[in-house]
Amino acid sequence: MVKWIAIAVVVLALIVLTASVFSVLNRLNGLERAARRLERRQAEAMKLQQHAVVLEKTMAGLQRRAEVMQGQVAVIKAGRGASDGKHSLQKS
Numbered sequence: 001m002v003k004w005i006a007i008a009v010v011v012l013a014l015i016v017l018t019a020s021v022f023s024v025l026n027r028l029n030g031l032e033r034a035a036r037r038l039e040r041r042q043a044e045a046m047k048l049q050q051h052a053v054v055l056e057k058t059m060a061g062l063q064r065r066a067e068v069m070q071g072q073v074a075v076i077k078a079g080r081g082a083s084d085g086k087h088s089l090q091k092s
Helices: 002-079
Strands: none
Touching: none
């Protein structure tokens, strides 16, 4: 009788152990999927960061061009002496 009880306890323990192992394996699969999603998001973030650097360089170039243009406009405006809008180098 004791022998059957011991066998039943061992079988029950094996069933609980097997269920626990499957539960842990299912969670590991979920963690693996989450890790792959995070890796994809990290790659996307790196691409966005590279695009941001390019955009920053472009904006710096545009800023320099705008400053040059403002200087040119200031020279043109300074060159206008008459109130009628004619350039100061032209003879009236």
